[in-house]
Amino acid sequence: DFVSGDAPATVNPSLWREMTNLNRHGLFQVAEGIWQVRGFDLSNMTVIRGATGWILVDPLTTRETAAAALELVNQKLGARPVSAVIYSHSHADHFGGARGVVSEEEVKAGKVAIIAPDRFMEETSSESVMAGGAMSRRANYQFGAGLTPGPQGQMGGGIGMAVSGGEITLIAPTDTITHTGETRTVDGVPLEFQIVSGSEAPSELNVYIVPQKVFLSAEMSTCSLHNVLTPRGAKVRDAHAWAGFLDEALRLYGSRSDADISSHCWPIFGQDRVAHMLASQRDNYRYLHDQTVRLMNRGETPVEIAEQLRQPPALSADWFNHGYYGTYSHNSKAVYQFYLGWYDANPANLNPLPPAERAKKAVAAMGGTRKVITLARKAMAAGDYRWASDLLNQAVFADPADKQARAMLADSYEQQGYQAESAIWRNQFLTAARELRQGYAGTFATGSADMIAAVPTRLLLDSAATRFDPAKLAGRTMAINIVMPERKEVAGIELTGTTMLARMEAIPSPAATITGPRQLVLGLLFMKMPLDRLEAVGLKIDGDRTALQAWLDAIDPMPAGFNIIEP
Structure with missing residues (x-):
């Protein structure tokens, strides 16, 4: 209104x-x-x-x-x-x-x-x-x-x-x-x-x-x-x-x-x-x-x-x-x-330093944070908010606790947001300004349980594989079978030492077999619910429980957010 x-x-x-x-x-x-x-x-x-x-x-x-x-x-x-x-x-x-x-x-x-x-x-x-x-x-x-x-x-x-x-x-x-x-x-x-x-x-x-x-x-x-x-x-x-x-x-x-x-x-x-x-x-x-x-x-x-x-x-x-x-x-x-692709063919951009490390070196090369802020203040006074943001972004990534750099960077983003014809450019600049001033609010929603339940099992297992951290298994290889009787589905999980591969068929001689409704299996993989809790409501485990738990522990929880405008 x-x-x-x-x-x-x-x-x-x-x-x-x-x-x-x-x-x-x-x-x-x-x-x-x-x-x-x-x-x-x-x-x-x-x-x-x-x-x-x-x-x-x-x-x-x-x-x-x-x-x-x-x-x-x-x-x-x-x-x-x-x-x-x-x-x-x-x-x-x-x-x-x-x-x-x-x-x-x-x-x-x-x-x-x-x-x-x-x-x-x-x-x-x-x-x-x-x-x-x-x-x-x-x-x-x-x-x-x-x-x-x-x-x-x-x-x-x-x-x-x-x-x-x-x-x-x-x-x-x-x-x-x-x-x-x-x-x-x-x-x-x-x-x-x-x-x-x-x-x-x-x-x-x-x-x-x-x-x-x-x-x-x-x-x-x-x-x-x-x-x-x-x-x-x-x-x-x-x-x-x-x-x-x-x-x-x-x-x-x-x-x-x-x-x-x-x-x-x-x-x-x-x-x-x-x-x-x-x-x-x-x-x-x-x-x-x-x-x-x-x-x-x-x-x-x-x-x-x-x-x-x-x-x-x-x-x-x-x-x-x-x-x-x-x-x-x-x-x-x-x-x-x-x-x-992403690469512009200039070797200077082929293997750059990570943002925080580069920022610290750049700020030091320019004479320190106070010098960077002075340059940024002049840029803002001239209405050059893009250059000011470039300078101040380096200062914030070099020292995220610097309140003056954060406040000035927020101001420079805000002005660019106000000028933008694109609503989503405006939103991005103003959201960045808000997080610089107030901090990141915390978690956010990803796929809902209902959406996950509607996705085919093979695709969900492939998605779970993107959260698998093989370092937590130290190169161990094994197979896990998953049986979902109500859907007449069987999935086999092969752990190769570096990857988690899923196929919609059983693998011979698995280390363990999980049997139960798909909803409980998803609770195991996506909600990280404890095995004993799921067993109490109908999940059945056969085979090496220790091996099974090691695999489950190697799957990261669903992400809970990350920083964008600071390291």
Whole structure:
């Protein structure tokens, strides 16, 4: 409600204008039989009236917000059951509220279909389970989780208001879309799908709603330049392929669509405007890609490319190409990474000192912390906050207890946050400033128990292997079998002395065998629950308990956070 009137001095005017649009929340009709719930979460939930119930596309991030959204729909439009749920892609804000709108019992009974793109569960596991620890901590920065909303704090997420708090859930799909042009008649509504995996997500689809001529472009196109590599961390995306998917969408649906709706922001109405947006966003990603590669092949480094590459006026004239979320700066670095990786070919950057050690040497070379602070003060007085941050970051990493350096670094980050057009740049700078002043608040959530329970066993065991520390076993080799009768699954764990390898079959002559419900096995591996406690509720252990316990002790607990703006 604070977003009204002219932009204050602490918010980029363009971002302020974007927020005035995102701030409109409620239930909105798109076409006859199609609505969207907007502003309840970072994402939108699309509602399609089927013959017997509601078809829901992207049930938001958490159980609570999805349930509230469905309650609003039923209150305003009349109560109906949910007949189908479509996950557009493998990011949590597009499936996490599943249990707020349907139950697993309804799905298993065949009353509700859940449709998703190919490799949805694998990519969800990779994102939310495999790399969830680091990604969740970094996401706190990207979305400003600890910031107070307001002109001096969080100003949304660039493509939505904010990520909701609550329980992230997941129910596995019952139907998979594998190729573009595939069709389904879902509760009487004919739908056509475009597979765009490798654009905004590694597993993603768009939906063309045939009767109403509405194209749901998920997150392939939306009200901002998106991220080719999201700052929270993910697999780098292919900007060339992304532009290709937009061109394909223009050819397949541009002349057939009376409206374009996405899983974020608001719709575009009118066939001409839909075609123009798809074409302009195609050109935006293609220009970003081609010009980065042109400069890359001239020998420019990622930082040099980011410093000189600018969006041309023909593209920046369209508001939906602005960098409210992604930016040309970090996206050009992502394009470089896609082709050449992190290394810029300068040997000085091939084997650099760790940040704290380098900082101590750099600060000493500049004459000590007080000299660095003097230089930083001059930079800030001149409005050169980037250079000031560079200097003061060295001072803080050299001596994290230096209060003056921390305070000045926080001030320099704050000014850069206030200037940023990108909401997520703003969030990162202001979160860094907050942690410098107040410290790191502590733990954060990774994958929820419900999400972990929905992930295939093989993927979970591979995830557990990323927490295995072979040094704790001192090179010992052994095999462990896991039997889960209720799922008719058997897994074999081979410890080679350096790695933990999982396969979905028994290994001959194991050191020990664990038998019991998968829920208890997950408690052992992910919650680090004691063996005797789990045995008391049904877990059975056969074989060498000492060897088994040694393996379990070699698996690190789920991460509880880490420092970012200091060593």
